[in-house]
Every structure is written in C-alpha cells, then in structure tokens.
Amino acid sequence: MxxxxxRLIAFLMVLPTxxxxxxxxxxFIGKAVYTSTTDWGENPDQPALAENVVLTNVGLRNYENLMTDIIQANFRNSLTNTFFFTVFFVAGCTILGLFLALLLDQKVVAEGFFRTVFLFPMALSFVVTGTIWRWLLQPSGGINILPTLIGLEPIQFNWSNNQETWLQFRWEEVPLYLTTVGITILTIIAVRNVLKHNWRSLRFAAGAAVVVLLVFVAGLWNYIWPPLDSAVAEQAIAPKGFNGALLGIIIAAIWQMSGYVMAIFTAGIRGIPEDLRESARVDGGTELDVYRHIVLPQLSPFVTSAMIILGHISLKIFDLVFAMTGPDNARTVVPGMLVYTKGFRQNxxxxxxxxxxxxxxxxxxxxAPYLWSQLRTSKSG
Amino acid sequence: MQYTSQDFRRYTIRTAIYVMLLIGMLLFLLPVYVVIVTSLKDPATINLATTWQFPTTLYWQSYQEVIAAFGPRIWNSVTLVISATILSAMMGSLNGYVFSKWRIPGEKAFFPLILFGMFIPYQAILIPLFEFLRDIRLYGGIPGLVVIHVVYGLPITTLIFRNFYMEIPDEMLEAASIDGAGFFQIYTQIVFPLSIAGFVVVIIWQFTQIWNEFLFAVTMTSSDYEPITVGLARLAGGEAVKWNLPMAGAVVAALPPLLVYIILGRYFIRGLLAGSIKG
Structure with missing residues (x-):
C-alpha cells in the first residue's frame, strides 16, 4: 500500500472530485463575490442577458444599497424574517425533538413504529410539505376548524394572509440591541469566571466587552450597519418585526424537521453507557435525577450539533416558503427567495x-467553526 | 393483589407516556389523513367546512389528471435521479476509499474543503452556475441537472463512504498488498464487496434528496425538462386552486421517497445522521 x-493512482482518483x-x-463563490461588486443587471444601458455585457466595478455599492436604499427595503425585511424564523424554528424543533427522544427512551411498546411516524416527514420534499400545509392553514378550514370536531369553538386565526407584525422594532435601533446583547453575554461570562477564579478568561471577556463598547461609542456601527436613507418612509411602508404570516411556515417546518432532531438525540442517548445510568440509580437517584445529572449533560454536544444544523437550514430556507406563500409575498420574504426573484426573474x-x-x-x-471542531474531535477519536 | 402507592405512581406515569405518544402520533399523521381524503374527493364537493370529513364517493380521477398534468416531469425526475445517484455513489465510494485508506498530499486541507461544499447555501453559487452551464451549453436540460446533483452530492457521498471504510481493518488491506494487490485490486476484491450497506445508505440518501430538490430544479431547467417538484409547485400555485389536484400531486410526488423510507428506514436514518458529520 x-x-x-x-499512491499516484489514489491521488488521480480523487482529482476529478x-x-x-x-x-x-x-x-463560483469567488465569481459571486466578484459579480456582487459590479453593476450587472443594474445598468439600463447594458441588457443583463446580452452576449457581451460590459460590467463596471461599483465596489461595495450593492451592499450599501441593500443596507440603506428604500428600494431594497425587502432585503431588510427578509433578514428580519429569517431572524424570527430561525429563533422559533430552532427552538421549536429542539424542544419537540428532545421531548420525543426522551419519550421514546422509556422502553415503550412499538417504539420502532412511533419512531417511524415521527421521522417520516423528513422523507418528504419541502414542496410537498408546503402544499399540504397551505391547505391545512386555510382561514376557515383545516387546522382552524379542527376543534369543532370535538365540539369546541373554531380557531379564528389568519395564518398565511396574516397582516399583523408583532415585536416591532426600528431598523436603526439594531446596533444598539446587538451591542446590548453582546455586553450582556460577555458580562455573564465574566461574572462566571470571577466565581470560578478563572482570571485569564475573565481578562479576555472584559477585553471583548470593552471592544464592543468602543465600536458602539466610536460610531463604527455606521459603517457596519449604515443608517437608512429614509428611516421614516421605511418605518411606514415596511415595518420590521415578527410577521404573523410566518407562524404557519414555522409550524410546517417544525412538523417536518423535529423528527430529525429526535433522531440525533436518540443516537446521543444510545451512546450513553447503561452502567453510568445504573450506577446513578444504585446511588439512590430517582429516574428524574438520572436524566438531570447524566442524560441531559451527556446530550449537550448533540444539542449544539442539532441547533447548528437547524440554524443553517433555516438561514437558507426557500422551497417551503415558495410552496406556502409564493415567491412574491413581502410578509414572508427570505434572503433565499430574493436571490431567486432578483436573479432569475428580474435579472x-x-x-x-x-x-x-x-x-x-x-x-x-x-x-466553519463547527466543521473544524467536528473533524478535530473525530480524528483523535 | 394490593396496589401500593408506588405502583400507582408508576402506572400513572406509564399511561401519561403512552397518551403523549398517541397525541404526538395523531398530530404527525393528521396532515396525511387530510391529503389522502382531499385527493379522493370529487372537486365539486370540496369545501373548507368539510375538510376533515371522509369523501362520500371515492373519486380516483384526480390521480389520472395529476399524472397527465405531470406528464414528462415524472420521467424527467426518474432519469435525473437514477443517473445522478449512480454517478455520485460511484465517485463517492472511490473518494471514500482514498480518504480512509490512502495518504494523499494535502488531505488534511482537502477533506474539510470538500465537506464545506455540502453546507453552503446553493443560492450563493446559483448565478455563476447559471452562467457556466449556459457557456458549456448544458443549461435547461436534464444532463445539466445531473452534473449539478453529482457535483453537489460528492461531499456527502464521500463522507458516508469514508466513515464506512474507516471500519475495515487496515491489516486486511495490508495483507492483500503484501500479496501484490494494487490500488484497484484492493478496491474490487476487498473494499467494494464489503460496501453493499454503504451503497444502500448512499443510494437511498441521494435518491430522496435529488427527487425532493427544488431550487436547482426551478432555476436550471426549461419547461420541457422540469422535475416533478416544479410540476407540483405549478399545480398548487396560483389563486383559484382546485385542491383535489395539488393533494393528489403531493401524494404522487411523495410516494417514491416515502416507500423507500418505510421499507429501508434504518438506512435512511444512517444517511440522515451522517449529515451531522459524526458518523
């Protein structure tokens, strides 16, 4: 060997890949970065699909427009939507997935059957899921009239055409929020380090907090998060917040993906040696203690994995939104959808x-950090 | 026989567990019930108020109409899935063999760079991909889509096979190599025959992923060569929808991956978990 x-042959075999x-x-990533610094498709003198289109370099103007120009308010809405979608989708999937995994860990009859049921939506296309849930979320049918089957009042909630926006905030306040969140997290870390007498990490956390504060005070946010061209108009025509129309899409996504999280956690639970649990029981721990002190701490790396996988799926979500509310719905727009509509419809x-x-x-x-840490630990293991 | 309070507690907890499992099952299966029931209703009788009721007569014509509406799209999907799955599985198997059993220059850097390819948002490469396929005259048809799915399938197939081959003891290959077996003999005589289960996992995974895929399908094909997911989106899109057709369409589009999942679920889960890296 x-x-x-x-060895040369081996190298030649992976060379095509x-x-x-x-x-x-x-x-292609490099090409996309390059294209993003040109005026391709923005210059009326140069038809986007012409054979020999002449491109001019415009530097970071496209990015600046995305952050400030009123015409690109849709992009800012899409970032807002992605934020709320990610938070509720990741939290919902993780909690439900953990709950299902723990239920199935109770040595139940027909465990395999239940597992198959909870995981089957993963085998479906997001387009199929979206089509099904669009029908289920019709205002005066589907889920809304489900309670009437057992004699209750129907639900009066407008899912897909919901016009409400909860948790409203102003776009220009975001740097303030980000700074506050950053300082808060770093303070918590610092306090914990003081309690543990971990002075080196304390210095690091304190230093980071000072940097965050300086960025804010020195006004550097104006470069990272440039002020809107017309903040008042933006607030009027495109208020930022958690759009009610997203709720149905989040539910459909949780229905589809929580089985995946369950499968990850089940694999994690199976990796915990039975003697470890047994010894806790021998020491007089109740079943609840076993879960709190043994199972859940052992699962925490799997929770991180699941949240990262779910988070990256939700950041690129596209097909589910397409199938549920269509490509042109401003209340449910996401960045993945905008790449499609701007790139392939408007050129x-x-x-x-x-x-x-x-x-x-x-x-x-x-x-990238996830991949790095995963490969580092799997090499040594 | 006497029940102690401890027994009582135990039975209450067991009952609660099964009640929760049954409620969970109901919630997961309700959408399936609605889809099947709606797809079998006469379109004239479909209205929102009777969503949950069973059809008075079974109306199978929707399925005929849907298959006619999908038309060539079903075959487009079948051709696409078969060719892309086989190609990416074969290449992935060779890559996995090299990355698990051979030393190649720079492999520590290459492997993570390959894996990163399965996490990127495909929107990031969509426009350069469109230009590239147009330039090499593969834009719009099935062959272009096959190339796309083979290339972007390589990270996951390579990873699954690498993890699979890690478990073949090096001594086995070492012995064969002392007997004079070269790169290909070791592969065809030892590694390949041991990798049937690996191929099942990879083929099932690629099959379901490619069959279900939508982003490339909707952006990289002209209307004659659309796969089935685009057909379903067309069927269900628009304002005045007759719901029996989208529901029957959803059943038809979901059936192949669902059958595979029900029959070979164990292998499907292995592919699923491989996507979270640690195999």
Missing part, C-alpha cells in the same frame, strides 16, 4: 449576488 505508483468542487464551490444579477454572498457569510460563520 505504500507503493509510489499506487477536487477539480469539480474547486470549480463548482470555490470558483438583477449584481444585487442578487450581494444577497447570496451575505447568506454565505452568515452560514459560514456558524458552519
């Missing part, structure tokens, strides 16, 4: 690319 010729992924992933390739690059950046921030 150490033969030089065979390396080249294909090099082009289709990394070269505004440059700003679609800028949105795509922002999506990639958000996902890379959570996936």
């Amino acid at each position: 150490r033969n030089r010729r065979d 390396l080249m294909l992924l090099g082009i289709f992933v990394y070269f 505004s390739f440059a700003s679609a690319s800028a949105i795509a690059v922002i999506m990639l950046f958000l996902i890379a921030v959570i996936i």
Whole structure:
C-alpha cells in the first residue's frame, strides 16, 4: 500500500472530485463575490442577458444599497424574517425533538413504529410539505376548524394572509440591541469566571466587552450597519418585526424537521453507557435525577450539533416558503427567495449576488467553526 | 393483589407516556389523513367546512389528471435521479476509499474543503452556475441537472463512504498488498464487496434528496425538462386552486421517497445522521 505508483493512482482518483468542487464551490463563490461588486443587471444601458455585457466595478455599492436604499427595503425585511424564523424554528424543533427522544427512551411498546411516524416527514420534499400545509392553514378550514370536531369553538386565526407584525422594532435601533446583547453575554461570562477564579478568561471577556463598547461609542456601527436613507418612509411602508404570516411556515417546518432532531438525540442517548445510568440509580437517584445529572449533560454536544444544523437550514430556507406563500409575498420574504426573484426573474444579477454572498457569510460563520471542531474531535477519536 | 402507592405512581406515569405518544402520533399523521381524503374527493364537493370529513364517493380521477398534468416531469425526475445517484455513489465510494485508506498530499486541507461544499447555501453559487452551464451549453436540460446533483452530492457521498471504510481493518488491506494487490485490486476484491450497506445508505440518501430538490430544479431547467417538484409547485400555485389536484400531486410526488423510507428506514436514518458529520 505504500507503493509510489499506487499512491499516484489514489491521488488521480480523487482529482476529478477536487477539480469539480474547486470549480463548482470555490470558483463560483469567488465569481459571486466578484459579480456582487459590479453593476450587472443594474445598468439600463447594458441588457443583463446580452452576449457581451460590459460590467463596471461599483465596489461595495450593492451592499450599501441593500443596507440603506428604500428600494431594497425587502432585503431588510427578509433578514428580519429569517431572524424570527430561525429563533422559533430552532427552538421549536429542539424542544419537540428532545421531548420525543426522551419519550421514546422509556422502553415503550412499538417504539420502532412511533419512531417511524415521527421521522417520516423528513422523507418528504419541502414542496410537498408546503402544499399540504397551505391547505391545512386555510382561514376557515383545516387546522382552524379542527376543534369543532370535538365540539369546541373554531380557531379564528389568519395564518398565511396574516397582516399583523408583532415585536416591532426600528431598523436603526439594531446596533444598539446587538451591542446590548453582546455586553450582556460577555458580562455573564465574566461574572462566571470571577466565581470560578478563572482570571485569564475573565481578562479576555472584559477585553471583548470593552471592544464592543468602543465600536458602539466610536460610531463604527455606521459603517457596519449604515443608517437608512429614509428611516421614516421605511418605518411606514415596511415595518420590521415578527410577521404573523410566518407562524404557519414555522409550524410546517417544525412538523417536518423535529423528527430529525429526535433522531440525533436518540443516537446521543444510545451512546450513553447503561452502567453510568445504573450506577446513578444504585446511588439512590430517582429516574428524574438520572436524566438531570447524566442524560441531559451527556446530550449537550448533540444539542449544539442539532441547533447548528437547524440554524443553517433555516438561514437558507426557500422551497417551503415558495410552496406556502409564493415567491412574491413581502410578509414572508427570505434572503433565499430574493436571490431567486432578483436573479432569475428580474435579472438583477449584481444585487442578487450581494444577497447570496451575505447568506454565505452568515452560514459560514456558524458552519466553519463547527466543521473544524467536528473533524478535530473525530480524528483523535 | 394490593396496589401500593408506588405502583400507582408508576402506572400513572406509564399511561401519561403512552397518551403523549398517541397525541404526538395523531398530530404527525393528521396532515396525511387530510391529503389522502382531499385527493379522493370529487372537486365539486370540496369545501373548507368539510375538510376533515371522509369523501362520500371515492373519486380516483384526480390521480389520472395529476399524472397527465405531470406528464414528462415524472420521467424527467426518474432519469435525473437514477443517473445522478449512480454517478455520485460511484465517485463517492472511490473518494471514500482514498480518504480512509490512502495518504494523499494535502488531505488534511482537502477533506474539510470538500465537506464545506455540502453546507453552503446553493443560492450563493446559483448565478455563476447559471452562467457556466449556459457557456458549456448544458443549461435547461436534464444532463445539466445531473452534473449539478453529482457535483453537489460528492461531499456527502464521500463522507458516508469514508466513515464506512474507516471500519475495515487496515491489516486486511495490508495483507492483500503484501500479496501484490494494487490500488484497484484492493478496491474490487476487498473494499467494494464489503460496501453493499454503504451503497444502500448512499443510494437511498441521494435518491430522496435529488427527487425532493427544488431550487436547482426551478432555476436550471426549461419547461420541457422540469422535475416533478416544479410540476407540483405549478399545480398548487396560483389563486383559484382546485385542491383535489395539488393533494393528489403531493401524494404522487411523495410516494417514491416515502416507500423507500418505510421499507429501508434504518438506512435512511444512517444517511440522515451522517449529515451531522459524526458518523
């Protein structure tokens, strides 16, 4: 196996894969970044689909427009929607998935059958799920009249056409919120480190808090989060907040994906040695103690995994929204949808690319460290 | 026989567990009930108030209409899924063999770079991909879509096979290599025959993923070559929808992956868990 010729063959065998992924992933990402700095599709003198379209470099103008221009208010709505979608979808899936996994850990009859039922939506296309739930969430049918079957009052909730916006906030306040959240988290870490007498980590947390504060005080946020061109108009035509119309999509997504989380947690629970639990019982612990002190702490890395996987799925969600509320619904718009409508309907390739690059950046921030830590631990294990 | 309070507590907890499981099952299966019932109703009798009622007469014509409406899209999906699945499984198997059993220059860097490819939002490469396929004259048809699904399937197939082959003891290959077996003999005589289960996992995974995929399907095909998911989205989109057709369409589009899941669920879960890296 150490033969030089065979090692050359081995390399030649993976070469096509390396080249294909090099082009289709990394070269294309580079191309998208480049496109996002041009005026492709934004310049009326240069038809976007012409054979020899002449592109002009516009630097970061497309990004700046996305953050400030009133015409791009839809993009800011899409970021807001993604934020609320991610929070409720990830929390919902994790809680329900954990609950189902713990229920099935109770040595129940027909465990395999229940497992199959809870996981089957994972085998469906998001388009199928979306089609089904669109019908289930009709205002005067489906889920809403379900209580009438057992003699209760029907639910009066408008799912897909809901016009309400809860938890409203103003776009220009976001840097303040982000700074507050950052400082709060760092303070909690610092206090915990003081209690544990961990001075080195304390210095790090305190230093980070000072940096966050300085960024805010020095007004550097104006470059990261540039002020809107017309804040008043934006507030009037595109208020930011948790759109009620998203709720139905979140429920459908939880229905589809919580079985996945259950499967991850079940695999985690199976990895806990039975003697560990047994010894806790011998020590006089109740079943509840066993879960609180043994099972749940052992599951925490799986919780992190599940949340990262779910988070990255929700950041790129597209097909479910397409099937449930259509591509042009401003109340449920997400960045993945905008890349489609701007790029493939309006041929505004440059700003679609800028949105795509922002999506990639958000996902890379959570996936790259995850991938790194996963591969590092699996090599040594 | 006397029940102690401890027994009573135990039975109450057991009952509560089963009640919760049954409620959960009901919630997960209710949508299925509605889909099937609606797809079998005469469109004239479908209205919101009777969503949950059983059809008075079974109306099978919706399925005929849906299959006619899908038309070539079913075959487009079948051709696409079969070719892309086989190609990506074969390439993934060879890659997994190399990454688990051979040392190649730079593998520590290459492997994570390959894996990153399965997490990227495909929106990020959509526009350059469109340009590229247009330039090499593959835009719009099934062959272009096959290339896309093979390439973006490579990270997961490589990962599953690598994890699978890690469990084949190195000594076995070492022995064969002392007997004079080269790269390919070791693969065809030892590794490949041991990887049937690996192939089942990968084929099932790729089959369901490609069959269910929508983003590439809707952006990279012209109307003659659309896969089934685009057909379903067309059927269900628009304002005045006759709901029997989308529901029958959902059943038809869901059936192949669902059958695979029910028959080979164990292998499906292995593919699913491989996606969260630790195999």
